[in-house]
Amino acid sequence: MQSLIMQRTSPLCWMLMPVFTERIRQFDRTYCLDGNASNIASMFETAFATGDQRMLGILLVEPNDSLPRVVGHIICGVDIHHGVPHCVIYQYEKDLKDEDMQATNDAVQLAVDTWALSLGQNEVMALATSDSRAKHFGRWGYEYASTLVTRRIGDGR
Numbered sequence: 001m002q003s004l005i006m007q008r009t010s011p012l013c014w015m016l017m018p019v020f021t022e023r024i025r026q027f028d029r030t031y032c033l034d035g036n037a038s039n040i041a042s043m044f045e046t047a048f049a050t051g052d053q054r055m056l057g058i059l060l061v062e063p064n065d066s067l068p069r070v071v072g073h074i075i076c077g078v079d080i081h082h083g084v085p086h087c088v089i090y091q092y093e094k095d096l097k098d099e100d101m102q103a104t105n106d107a108v109q110l111a112v113d114t115w116a117l118s119l120g121q122n123e124v125m126a127l128a129t130s131d132s133r134a135k136h137f138g139r140w141g142y143e144y145a146s147t148l149v150t151r152r153i154g155d156g157r
Helices: 011-031 037-050 101-118 131-140
Strands: 002-005 055-062 069-081 084-094 124-126
Touching: 002 011, 002 101, 011 037, 011 055, 011 069, 011 084, 037 055, 037 069, 055 101, 069 101, 084 101, 101 124, 101 131
Parallel strands: 084 124
Antiparallel strands: 002 055, 055 069, 069 084
């Protein structure tokens, strides 16, 4: 399994963009009920096409005869909270375990850290879809900070 950072200068990345954005939308349909994936997918498409570095997409792929087989993804962005920018991992998912799972996860975390540092940030946050996923991040030094709760009002999304 290899990680592939989605870069606009790569013809392969352009070919895999529909797969990447569909994974973002599918993740949302599976884990989230806020309808945000279309927004995240659209934001990434715009950032990718314009070269905006405030979003990072990484695919996990296995070599194949034609296009690599996509077996995972991570999508990150910069959110502004109280006027302060924060690098946030929005989604992370791997469809299968590879022989060297820890090395793959470490390589992806290094890519995320490098991206955040390149933006002048010194902190990365992750949105966890469960307590067990939140604990999983402890392997890379993430610390539980708080719980975000949401109350939806009105009919709009």
